[in-house]
Amino acid sequence: MRKPKDWGQPCPNPACTHYRRMQQGNVSAIATYLTQSGKRRIFRCHTCETPFSETRETVFFDLRTSEDKVMMALKMLLVRVDLAGISFVLGVTEETVLAWLRRAAHQAEAINQHLLRNLPVTQVQLDEMWNFIGRKHAQETDAAGESLPDSADGRQWVWVSLAPEFRLMITAIVGPRTLDTAKEVVAVTKARVAGIPAFFSDGFTCYLAALIAAFHVVTTFARTGKRGRPRKPRCEPHPDLVYGQLVKQKHQGKLLTLSTRVVVGTERLTHLGLRISTALVERINLTLRQALAPLARKTSGFCKDRERLRQRVVFFQAFYNMARPHMSLQQPLAQQEQTRHGAIRPRWRQQTPAMAAGMTDHVWTFRELLTVKFEPLNSQSMSG
Numbered sequence: 026m027r028k029p030k031d032w033g034q035p036c037p038n039p040a041c042t043h044y045r046r047m048q049q050g051n052v053s054a055i056a057t058y059l060t061q062s063g064k065r066r067i068f069r070c071h072t073c074e075t076p077f078s079e080t081r082e083t084v085f086f087d088l089r090t091s092e093d094k095v096m097m098a099l100k101m102l103l104v105r106v107d108l109a110g111i112s113f114v115l116g117v118t119e120e121t122v123l124a125w126l127r128r129a130a131h132q133a134e135a136i137n138q139h140l141l142r143n144l145p146v147t148q149v150q151l152d153e154m155w156n157f158i159g160r161k162h163a164q165e166t167d168a169a170g171e172s173l174p175d176s177a178d179g180r181q182w183v184w185v186s187l188a189p190e191f192r193l194m195i196t197a198i199v200g201p202r203t204l205d206t207a208k209e210v211v212a213v214t215k216a217r218v219a220g221i222p223a224f225f226s227d228g229f230t231c232y233l234a235a236l237i238a239a240f241h242v243v244t245t246f247a248r249t250g251k252r253g254r255p256r257k258p259r260c261e262p263h264p265d266l267v268y269g270q271l272v273k274q275k276h277q278g279k280l281l282t283l284s285t286r287v288v289v290g291t292e293r294l295t296h297l298g299l300r301i302s303t304a305l306v307e308r309i310n311l312t313l314r315q316a317l318a319p320l321a322r323k324t325s326g327f328c329k330d331r332e333r334l335r336q337r338v339v340f341f342q343a344f345y346n347m348a349r350p351h352m353s354l355q356q357p358l359a360q361q362e363q364t365r366h367g368a369i370r371p372r373w374r375q376q377t378p379a380m381a382a383g384m385t386d387h388v389w390t391f392r393e394l395l396t397v398k399f400e401p402l403n404s405q406s407m408s409g
């Protein structure tokens with residue numbers, strides 16, 4: 026039998042000393058009950074005597090709909106079925122589907138916050154692509170350069186930073202094509218990786234300033250004793266920072282030339298032996314574009330549509346990292362392992378980006394993605 030500490034179910038009572046703590050041995054299963062989705066467990070915290078259901082604080086908590094239906098709706102959101110289609114197939118309102126999406130995005134943020142930390146990443150590819158969130162917002166605009174901060178032209182940019190060695194999406198952010206968003210992408214990436222990886226992007230000018238804002242050293246000069254104004258402190262790129270660009274020259278949509286240029290850290294890049302490339306992050310952006318159908322609704326405003334795009338992007342990120350085995354990451358199984366599975370004899374071990382990066386040891390199921398619970402980060406560090 027599983028020991029109480031293995032349930033992965035923290036106490037949900039804020040007044041309890043074991044509130045949201047895990048692996049404390051205070052929770053045990055006391056009963057089961059039957060739902061339309063099957064048998065579910067009731068737990069009790071022995072510290073405060075609070076009973077609670079296993080779906081408490083998950084995407085499924087207190088829903089009248091069956092788990093299968095909720096999961097089907099969320100899966101359809103990941104494969105380009107639009108709201109009206111989901112609503113028609115499942116017989117639920119569009120508002121209901123959007124409420125499930127909100128919960129799923131919230132859960133995905135918790136997964137990112139708890140698992141995307143200290144990633145052993147040596148290089149990062151950066152890219153941004155635009156996505157129409159609604160034709161009705163569309164206006165003619167200049168296609169080049171930075172967009173307006175409020176980006177009222179109906180285009181939103183989906184920014185991705187990717188660790189190519191693991192195919193891992195480190196960040197996925199929705200925002201206008203401005204220096205501020207570039208800074209946010211780099212800052213979030215920095216917070217999730219260990220050390221300073223090499224960065225590669227296209228020729229977009231904002232990344233250099235964003236990278237230096239995150240990775241720099243400030244040199245201050247000692248007073249010389251002479252008269253006159255002292256020298257101002259100088260802000261320089263961190264000596265470990267490497268940044269390379271892949272510059273594409275296009276004319277009327279046709280690629281003319283492709284050239285690479287090392288912007289910062291030429292020597293170190295040679296030492297690391299990395300090649301400047303953005304191919305994999307561009308592939309991810311294409312995947313995102315293919316996966317996410319426009320979610321604009323006739324009645325909703327621009328900000329709401331942007332928020333929904335953000336929710337879908339973050340949910341897709343968690344699904345992609347944790348629950349979707351990546352073809353290029355699969356590993357050959359040893360001969361004796363092949364025979365252990367009976368008649369089918371799989372020759373490969375499936376791997377997700379999260380497994381490749383050492384964040385988890387298995388391919389997560391879709392249900393696991395929606396129900397996994399974490400204890401607060403500060404209490405984890407307290408207990409070591």
Ligand SMILES: [Zn+2]
Nearest residue numbers: 036041070073
């Ligand atoms: Zn308790």
